[in-house]
Amino acid sequence: MLGTEFHTGSPVWLDVASPDPDRTAAFYGAVFGWRFTSAGPDAGGYGYLQKDGATVAAVGRLTEQGARPAWMTYFRADDVQAAAGTVTSAGGTVRVAPMTMGEASMAQFTDPQGAQFAVLRSGQGLQRTSQDDSLVWVELHTGDPESAVGFYHRLFGWRSAEMKAPGMTYRVLSIAAGDQQEGSFGGVAPLQDSPQARWMPYFAVADVDATATAVQDNGGTVLMPPSDLPDVGRVAWLTDPTQAAFAVLKPNPRGTAQA
Structure with missing residues (x-):
């Protein structure tokens, strides 16, 4: 069962890429009662979707050429660089190379069947799961x-x-x-x-x-x-x-x- 104590391979983060983050945030606000909180002036419009003050997801601007709006699931990885090597050797592809963001690091991949996912190494993650509207x-x-x-x-x-x-x-x-x-x-x-x-x-x-x-x-x-x-x-x-x-x-x- 999903919780907020994350181990290797746990779903740890979730965001949706949208051509219109404001519209998308308003939609999920109407459906789930989520509230949008900006990640800051340098975040390019990226922000957190929260329920009762707890982060349940995030939303960002779709920037990848030819990509379609979609939800992205991030799984916890202890070593993002090593994960990228395993993905490649197992037949997947690296879509976004490992990058560091403050104390966190992440990368985005495509598995051999074409499903996109991401990995994240961070001391933080979703703050509410397995409850209504999360x-x-x-x-x-x-x-x-x-x-x-x-x-x-x-x-x-x-x-x-x-x-x-x-x-x-x-x-x-x-x-x-x-x-x-x-x-x-x-x-x-x-x-x-x-x-x-x-x-x-x-x-x-x-x-x-x-x-x-x-x-x-x-x-x-x-x-x-x-x-x-x-x-x-x-x-x-x-x-x-x-x-x-x-x-x-x-x-x-x-x-x-x-x-």
Whole structure:
């Protein structure tokens, strides 16, 4: 389960790249009640999205030529430079070379199937997870789940466990340290709605149907309408007005988010 005590391979940060950060921040404010706080005058418009004063995500300006608006998941790495070398040797590519930002360092990669992700070494991270209106799960949609699991195991040491889901085999991911179930944070699913492999963030919400309506009312779209998944909860796949995809989840009462 996602928390705010981060270990190697834990989702530690999350941001969305937008051609219009102000509009994007207003959208998520209307949907989740997030408030935007600037990272400062030298941050190029980058800022934090906060709920009750706690940072749950961030938003920045889309600057990469030819790139589409999208959410980016950052996983904790102890050595960003070493992570870049592992990604390259395992068949992935380095999109943004390792860089230092004060006491933190980061890099952005593309895995061998085409899914983009990032790594971050920092003493800080998301301040609220696994509560309503915050990140609760991350999910990789990929054309070759078995190869993807092997790639990320080599990079982060992640463990995986197979579970049967309607029409597919779903792989639940957990960090290398500690209890496997307690350390679970995401999953791997075969490509369904998109030809492009990608990481999809899931945000916990109190009411999936009301959230989907709020998304549509504020210029977003519904990719998959609210649906009940056995032993999981109620989910919906959505996009913001720039077409950055995300999902929402109301976990089942047992509290295990395995979307």
